[in-house]
Amino acid sequence: MAEKIIAYRFDQVDQTLSQLNKENCLIMAGGTDLMVLHKSRRGVPPKIQKPIIFIDHLSELKRMYKNGKDLHIGACCTYSELLEAPLIPLPLKKAIKTIAAPAIRNRGTLGGNICNASPAGDTLPLLYVYNAKLVLRSVSGDRIVAISDFIQGVRRVDRGSNEILAEIILPSVLEEGAYVVFEKVGNRNADAIAKVGFAGYIRTNGEVIKDIRFAFGAVGPTMVRSVDMEKKLIGKTIPLADADIAQVLSAFDKIIKPIDDQRSTARYRKTVALNLLRYFLSSKQYQHN
Ligand SMILES: Cc1cc2nc3c(=O)[nH]c(=O)nc-3n(C[C@H](O)[C@H](O)[C@H](O)COP(=O)(O)OP(=O)(O)OC[C@H]3O[C@@H](n4cnc5c(N)ncnc54)[C@H](O)[C@@H]3O)c2cc1C
Known part of the structure; x- marks a missing residue:
């Protein structure tokens, strides 16, 4: 006989948070990572030890809006919804287009990619260079944490069992003047998991570098970024000297x-990661996008 699975699907975020405060549940957004994680043999129902709580239908978690120059993205926005949204920056859309195939993009969410904390999560290098902040919501209110602090290891995140990821904030992303790139190297252009991911961000004033950030995916347990190295390049002029690039x-x-x-x-x-970095740093001109 099939095992009984308890599942909750509340109409409101508040009810969802109250339940999470009472009981440790498995949060299910699009389920595209979770169902793979809990896959079982054909005809055998998946073994899920905890009650499931569905959140993907909650409209409060699907909002996208501007707040000054910051962009707020609801954690349960699916990739297909993000691709349709005029507010979403083009480099993020470029990254999303490399994720899986349309069927998965219709279910998979940005919040799920973050909370799954895979080293090969395709949106993560970009979210790191955007300095994304995450809004964790619980019955006690909101707490905001930098994505680099939230993701602590492979499938390991700083989330209390009574919290949901409600929003992703991309600070100052709507400000003009930055050039942002995303590159993914996989076996083919779509429906492939990354061998290497790379995101670069640069803001210049004339030829002087005002801000520069870069992050790699799939080359370590979490995204690889060095704010200290980035700081050494601020104030230098482009094109960067060969010695600076070599350093x-x-x-x-x-x-x-x-x-x-x-x-x-x-x-x-x-080899590929270093080539992507060299290519990004060697550019003679960065056009705002
Ligand atoms: C065939 C296939 C191809 C894929 N290809 C790619 C690819 O190319 N690139 C890529 O990056 N990924 C890929 N994935 C992985 C997956 O689609 C993404 O990681 C997706 O973003 C997960 O989102 P989800 O909503 O389905 O997450 P779910 O499976 O629902 O959840 C994933 C994890 O996050 C937690 N979670 C989800 N949302 C929240 C929230 N708001 N608050 C708290 N916890 C939450 C869940 O409890 C779970 O631990 C692929 C998956 C499949 C099945």
Whole structure:
């Protein structure tokens, strides 16, 4: 006989949060990671030890709005919804277009990609260079945490069992003047998990670098970023001197520690990651996008 699974689907976020405060539940948004994690043999129902709580239908978690120059994105916006939204920056849309195929993009959510905390999560390198902040909501109110603090390891996040990720904030993303790139290297252009992901962000005043950020995915347990290295480039002029580029590459040669797995080798990953970084830093001109 099939095992009984308790599932909740409340109409309001408040009711959802009250239940989470009473009982440790498995939060299900699009379910595209969770159903893979709990997959069972054909005809055998999945074994899920905790009650499930569905959140993907909650309209409060699907809002997108501007707040000054900041962009707020509801955690339960699906990829397809984000692709349709005029407010979403083009580099994020570019990253989303590389994720899976339309059926998964109709279900998978941005919040799910973050909370799943896979090193190969495609939106993560970009969210790191956007300095994304996350709004964690519980019956006690909201707490805001930087994405780099929230993601602590492979599938390990700083989330209390009574909290949901409600919103992703991209600070100052609606300000003009930054050039942002996203690159994913996989076996094919879509429906492939990343061997390496890269995001770069640069803001200049004339030829002087005012802000620069870069992050790698799939080359370590979490996204690889070094704010200290970035700070060393602020105030320099573009095109960067070969010596400056060499210094950054040499630092990342030590910081990046990929692994061999079924998708790629550590050596390939490191070579590609450093090539992407070199390409980004060597540009003679960065056009705002
Ligand atoms: C065939 C296939 C291809 C895929 N291809 C890609 C790909 O190319 N790139 C890529 O990055 N990913 C890919 N994925 C993974 C997946 O689609 C994404 O990570 C997606 O964003 C997960 O979102 P979801 O809403 O389905 O998450 P779910 O499966 O519902 O949840 C994932 C995790 O996050 C938690 N969670 C979800 N939302 C919240 C919230 N708001 N608050 C608190 N906790 C939450 C859940 O409890 C769970 O632990 C693929 C998956 C499949 C099945």
